[in-house]
Amino acid sequence: MSGPSDYQPTNPALKWIERRLPILGLMHSSFVAYPTPRNLNYWWTFGAILSMMLALQIVTGVIMAMHYTPHVDMAFKSVESIVRDVNYGWLLRNMHASGASMFFIAVYIHMFRGLYYGSYKEPREILWILGVIIYLLMMATGFMGYVLPWGQMSFWGDTVITNLFSAIPYVGDSIVTLLWGGYSVGNPTLNRFFSLHYLLPFVIAGVVVLHVWALHVAGQNNPAGVEPKTEKDTVPFTPYATMKDAFGVSCFLLFFAWFIFYMPNYLGDAENYIPANPGVTPAHIVPEWYYLPFYAILRSIPDKLAGVVAMFGAILILAFLPWLDSAKTKSSKYRPLAKQFFWIFVVVCLLLGWLGGKPAEGIYVIAGRVLTFCYFAYFLIVLPVLSRIETPRPVPNSIADDVLAKTGSKSTPMVSSVIALAVAGALFAGSVQDARAAEGQEIPPSQKWSFAGPFGTFDRGALQRGLKVYKEVCASCHSLSYVAFRNLADAGGPGFSPAQAAAFAAEYQIKDGPNDAGDMFERPGRPADYFPSPFPNEQAARAANGGAYPPDLSLINKARSYPRGFPMFIVDLFTQFQEQGPNYVSALMQGYVETPPAGFALPEGSYYNKYFPGHAIKMPNPLSDGQVTYDDGSPATVAQYSKDVTTFLMWTAEPHMEARKKLGLQVFVFLILLTGLLYFTKKKIWADAH
Amino acid sequence: MTTASSPDHPTRRDFLFVATGSVAAVGAAAALVPLVLQMNPDASTIAAGAPIEVDLTPIAEGQDIKVFWRGKPIFVSHRTKKQIEDARNVTVASLPDPESDDARVKPGKDQWLVVIGICTHLGCIPIAHEGQYDGFFCPCHGSVYDTSGRIRSGPAPTNLPVPPYQFVSDTKIQIG
């Protein structure tokens, strides 16, 4: 894309094509011969990483759309069936869901890099603005994607975000109705969000083409911030930049795979494993981590309209950056003051993100206002003033000089800043988990689970005993709707044979029909049937349980969580701790206390439980010693029952967990090998360039 | 793996490039597996394709019913004496897709014809008791099948296939 190419194919067929459509020449001049500054560091590989992420999101997304049903009654279930039934569906879903977070991590690094090195300055203003547009489109796409699984956070996030538009004077409410296609968030909303979520990535791809085009016209910026002058300042894109990017991409894939295979729910919200319920708002509505800084800005302004304006302003102000910062020196390396303020700004953004996950009360509100001021001050005061008063250090004469000057003290600062950034990012991301402040809830003790950790597997005995406890105790009130009898014979499950699963199913009576006479009838269960629900509908369940609705247990271990607090949630990222659900569920079953503490007013028909949020639970103590007979000699105690049934319910929540960890190990071995090879290849190739 | 200055060791350098390239290619190929295999029937579809049982008692002689198995219509016909004779009094070798009627029904159960009711031409559903052989007639492009479900005229290349089934009792069959 930089002028006519001198590419001359020799093959006659290629020649024939080239004369009619010079696409090969275009490719050659854009991605092979294209001169790239030779001093680019690894922060520049994020452009390639982002391209890969966009492609991956589109591929996995198009595939998931083949299995997803955009209907309020079926969306949640169809996502579950993707994860449970579709071949490799769990993998594709984890890739797509964590992929969104990875995409944002990469885009934030890419943006901060542009900010630090002044990549938005003359002649790259349009390049930068196109980037801001891509970022806005990404936010819209990510938001609409998060709505699709139709869990509690999907629904309420959707409600809150669309209601932002109601702040617009006079026409706000009409706009919101227009967005919803109804009088509240409902099926039309879900359908249009699905349609747009499918469309927008292709729009992003289109703007990316413009972004790359603008990049290739202006040329890449570089850490020295001086434009290439001679041949000596650049190297051809292929193989130099290509190999460097490939190595960067491979490292990023390692990071990505950690989440896909070992921490798939770390960046998500447990609340979203509860199907959407328009009648109950979760205690803490928290957007995805990548919106948190803007969410914090929104909440810190006490006026509705002003808050919304500030939030959108915080993003749009980026587009004006080329004119707010008019300093001639591009790279902050040579701007001692700008450099310090840059890092302060990074900290401000991280703190805003952390605040966005906190409840909006007390000190957090004040801190939010201060930080919001700092955020805008950076753009509106600091940068304009600095560009007038700062005396920059002398920049190198040329890129070649810059390269010569720093051979010796190479990548050490890079390594430390990567580590600092990783920790900061984790802190930021984990703050979501922190958001669910414990309200009158005791933190359950951490237990040892056979399925924890990178090599964890289910204890078959515990799964079978847990199934028995579910069947004999829990099943009288709780459904298990996402589990079919056939699953009992699946690999990685309780280890039933297909015949045993069929026999187990036949013990149940399943409602079927209508028959030829038009009547419903009962028949013995078959492997393809799902565990029948104890109540025909929610109303019946509530009527029989003092107004409380016993939740479906299939996903309970993923739908319950508690805050781990700082710094535990960072440690968790490395130790792969994600057993909050099981710890809570098993503690709950053992947390009944006969007499509530003095001064606690227990409502009629409730029981006191140490671990239940608010302590007053409608479920009577379900377990007692000796209640279920075990055939394998395991102790018939409440502690053992809870452990077994919790293990069983972990399996029902994620039946393919063992497959996930097993494939994860293989992928890691492979990626480490590939990354090593790419590293040495890159080194060999670059050896010629210096 | 230390890096020697490369121009002196072209073979080692080439080996590194080839190794990196092949590992990357293997990875890319392996990554395609889940992306393609997700299109196969999922576990619930496979489970729903389990065998079904059909009670034959309500089907009177000369009548037929249509049941669905794995989303396909299955015709179960209770053939009359005449229909059976018609099916047997043909020179098998003269048929477009030669197959004897014996081979298409279960021994001793001549009266029961069970075929997949999907025209072997392009997949329309033929109509029972129609056409010049009183078998099946496909309205789409005019294929005519006889009382044994064998193709007699028209564009369809083969006979209506017989699904896997067996008699679990005298009056009940299991398809699948």
Ligand code: FES
């Ligand atoms: S589909 Fe039956 S004749 Fe063409």
